[in-house]
Amino acid sequence: MDQKLESYFKAAVSVDNVVFGFDNSGLKVLLIYRGADPYRNCWALPGDLIALDTDLTSSAEKVLQDLTGLEKVYMEQIHTFGKVNRHPYGRVFTVAYFALIKTEDYHVHASSWAEEAAWFPISDIPDLPFDHNEILEYAKNMLKSKIRRQPIGFELLPKYFTLTELQNLYESILETQFDVRNFRKKILSLDYLTDTGMKQSSVTHRPAKLYKFNTKKYNNLVHSGFSVELNFPLFPTENLTV
Amino acid sequence: MDQKLESYFKAAVSVDNVVFGFDNSGLKVLLIYRGADPYRNCWALPGDLIALDTDLTSSAEKVLQDLTGLEKVYMEQIHTFGKVNRHPYGRVFTVAYFALIKTEDYHVHASSWAEEAAWFPISDIPDLPFDHNEILEYAKNMLKSKIRRQPIGFELLPKYFTLTELQNLYESILETQFDVRNFRKKILSLDYLTDTGMKQSSVTHRPAKLYKFNTKKYNNLVHSGFSVELNFPLFPTENLTV
DNA sequence: CGAATATATTGTAAAATTTACAATAATTAA
DNA sequence: TTAATTATTGTAAATTTTACAATATATTCG
Numbered sequence A, B: 001m002d003q004k005l006e007s008y009f010k011a012a013v014s015v016d017n018v019v020f021g022f023d024n025s026g027l028k029v030l031l032i033y034r035g036a037d038p039y040r041n042c043w044a045l046p047g048d049l050i051a052l053d054t055d056l057t058s059s060a061e062k063v064l065q066d067l068t069g070l071e072k073v074y075m076e077q078i079h080t081f082g083k084v085n086r087h088p089y090g091r092v093f094t095v096a097y098f099a100l101i102k103t104e105d106y107h108v109h110a111s112s113w114a115e116e117a118a119w120f121p122i123s124d125i126p127d128l129p130f131d132h133n134e135i136l137e138y139a140k141n142m143l144k145s146k147i148r149r150q151p152i153g154f155e156l157l158p159k160y161f162t163l164t165e166l167q168n169l170y171e172s173i174l175e176t177q178f179d180v181r182n183f184r185k186k187i188l189s190l191d192y193l194t195d196t197g198m199k200q201s202s203v204t205h206r207p208a209k210l211y212k213f214n215t216k217k218y219n220n221l222v223h224s225g226f227s228v229e230l231n232f233p234l235f236p237t238e239n240l241t242v
Numbered sequence C: 001c002g003a004a005t006a007t008a009t010t011g012t013a014a015a016a017t018t019t020a021c022a023a024t025a026a027t028t029a030a
Numbered sequence D: 001t002t003a004a005t006t007a008t009t010g011t012a013a014a015t016t017t018t019a020c021a022a023t024a025t026a027t028t029c030g
Helices: A002-008 A056-068 A132-147 A152-156 A163-174 A180-189 A215-223 B002-008 B056-068 B132-147 B152-156 B163-174 B180-189 B215-223
Strands: A012-023 A026-034 A047-049 A074-081 A092-100 A114-121 A193-199 A209-213 B012-023 B026-034 B047-049 B074-081 B092-100 B114-121 B193-199 B209-213
Touching: A012 A056, A012 A132, A012 A152, A026 A056, A026 A163, A047 A056, A056 A074, A056 A092, A056 A114, A074 A132, A074 B074, A092 A132, A092 A152, A092 B092, A132 A152, A132 A163, A152 A163, A163 A180, A163 A209, B012 B056, B012 B132, B012 B152, B026 B056, B026 B163, B047 B056, B056 B074, B056 B092, B056 B114, B074 B132, B092 B132, B092 B152, B132 B152, B132 B163, B152 B163, B163 B180, B163 B209
Parallel strands: A012 A092, B012 B092
Antiparallel strands: A012 A026, A012 A047, A026 A114, A074 A092, A193 A209, B012 B026, B012 B047, B026 B114, B074 B092, B193 B209
């Protein structure tokens, strides 16, 4: 019985982070260049085995900070992957998290055994070790469905942003396009954006108004049971193909 | 380094299943009476440590079948819980799953080290060991948000059911009430129910029509991008309390 | 057989939301 | 001043949601 019990306690658990960022050229994912075995010398999700004296949630934050220098970012658990042979060193379960960061506010720098850290466009991801491509796919879908229900997109934008930038973000993630007028009407009707009164500068055309996400207003809305789901109007023929 | 690596491989992983059932008296959860340490002699979620030669998904199914006799049921991963001291025997991460079953179609029988298995009304759950109450809470919320987006409720009903039964199910899970006319209009407009032409028998009043869930129609709808979300009309004042 | 009882079933008008669609405004550069 | 570029805005039609109650169909009982 004790023997039996011991046999269960031979697994390791790791955390793999899917870190999304966004800039004008679209949605990005942060990868590190592995400087440690296994799969040394290839690009992978920033992830590592968990020390057994640390809570799971803290571990996710710690792993991210150790490898990329990022801290205090929005993180959420995605899914746990546990195929028998997913890791060459033994039985390793991995808990995947996603993180959203404002690329402008953070400087990413590889550390610990990560030799490099770099942003890859979501549409151009190399072959990754372990089951990391599967994890990434899962994360993309989760982001996609999540952003339709909660305003997490603001975690990816700078503090002040234009409605055009916001629309670009939604279009990138949802891989679709919205009518400009309807998008603005809808997002403004949700009533959690504040017009800062400021405008874009140093652009060579009509400057756009700068908005910010109003957390307080948003929380009030949620607290009073108001729906903050987007349910966006799509372009015609976009959603009904028979 | 090898020493270091070894220190990671001393965790265990368990699976805990939140099995939901439904009958006329409401939503139920399946608990087992533990006949093994730790927490022997108390009610708990059916869960167990995972053998390290079995995939995570298979383990979830196996654990459920071993303890309760249930197999081939609708299961989905919920979340992974990993506080350091959640298990008295060592570091145990647990992956929670939920399962939906048609209580009429299955006979639940405790086996392995489970001494009993019984259905508990969702509103009357005892104190559970480990973090099982937290897991259950998590599962309830997941079921709640999930059923608003996908017709998973049919997994809880018998093959043929009345619209009243369906409405009761939705009302139980969502803890709200719907207007009869609006509920029927909406659910029928979704176009994945088939009127079987049969009627209820042995009731002492007007018998209701029996419907069934039409998987093929549903898949066609989903495949053509049609929205199957419910977005139910609620009773007035139900969702805006300020 | 008729009445009482119990649940099932259905329609419609008003309000709100979504959808489709293009002209005008504000800035810089030439 | 004009050209170029992006930002901003309105409205009518269609669809969906909402609020609301009368009628239908079965069984049981007297």
